[in-house]
Amino acid sequence: MKKYLIGFVSVVIVVFAVMIYINSSNKTLIIKKDQNDFVQVNNSKENDKESCCVIELKTSDHSENSIYNLESIWKDQNGNKVELKNFVGKKIILAMIYASCPTVCPVIVSNMKNLELAIPHNELNNYHFVLVSIDPDRDTPEKLNQYAVERNLDAKTWTLLSGSKNDVAELAEMIGFNYKKNANGTFTHSNLITFLDKHGMILNQSENLNQSSKNLLAMLNK
């Protein structure tokens, strides 16, 4: 009887080993299938894994509702990598625009420039102006740099960002900015200037194109 018991136990062990093997081989099969289907993305998965922990440490200080919780990496007008959380510590005046925008965006940018002029010069260091392109296909850092030069936007106080379509969509969702590309290459979009506090929380938003710089300054310093 004891002999049978030992036999039984050993068979059970073997069975467990076999089941575990089947389990794991099943999973590898599925992973392999994914790799075949989406070769490119597997690379980004690995990158994500590497970067996730670092980003988590950095964002843990931010508030639940800060837009700096976004982990996206952008490029400024000089081609340098920028994360939104790099703006921590300054009040941000942010607008989403595109360089070839014929009518509305120039008005938004000019309103922002007037606001810049309304801020006392010695306090300007506490503020930063950010333009985010919604047209990543055409608005390369070079194009945005040219845009900044044409409009005399000082790189010390102005950053023009371009990013992936996905990152643009995520930021737009966060600040409630709607946009849609039309067949002729223009965009239909919200007219929105967003003011962020030093921690990336939305202080105020202006949807009015005819806003005076005095009003904008009041909204910014709410």
Place this chain on the structure above:
Amino acid sequence: MNFRILNIVILIFAITAGSLAQFKSELEIHSKKILISCGYYVPLFKDDGESSKFFVKSFYLDSKPVSNGEFLEFVKAKPQWRKSKVKRIFADANYLRKWKGDLQLGKDVKAEDPVCNVSWFAANAYCRWAGKRLPTVNEWEYAYSKNFFNHKNELNSGNSFYEWTFDFNRINFQASSVCGGAGASANDPKNYSAFLRFSFRNSLKANYCLNDLGFSCVADSNKIPSEVIYSENY
């Protein structure tokens, strides 16, 4: 001796049953992908100055909405998307409301059922993690018009079930702000269920987590790379 042989027979049976069950549950939890071949789609809403037909490029669609089991694998790999860790700006307080814990589904939540109470941010992050992306409204509606979404009726026994799309609030956001204005510009005013879907999408915010709102992922078809959708003048 006979007793031993019987033991072995029973155990072989157990192995087979075990591995079959494992295989079956993999099939139930994980979706396959369906190739949706390219074609024309007539959107519900007309846009001034635009053609009323869109050409939708071929893409792969999940055979069913992302399941609780699949989403569990995602939150295991990405701790920032666990129920207790997610930031409110990415998902409201109803995020994964029916789940028992960060990594536990609980008794009433089946692994093979579609995951719901997930925000747009979470759905988008899942698809990207899985090497896919959320479908555009045009892709979703095109696939729906081709009857590729039949499975949803079985899963939800008559309840309406909606899905996130990448550009859920971008279509017709101007017309929707005018009461009744949307109906006037619709290509097919009789398409009541489409109206419901479009108005529902317009009412959403990206961090909302609702009971009947889940998602499927899509992937670009390698057969035709580059941009997925472009409008076609004809």
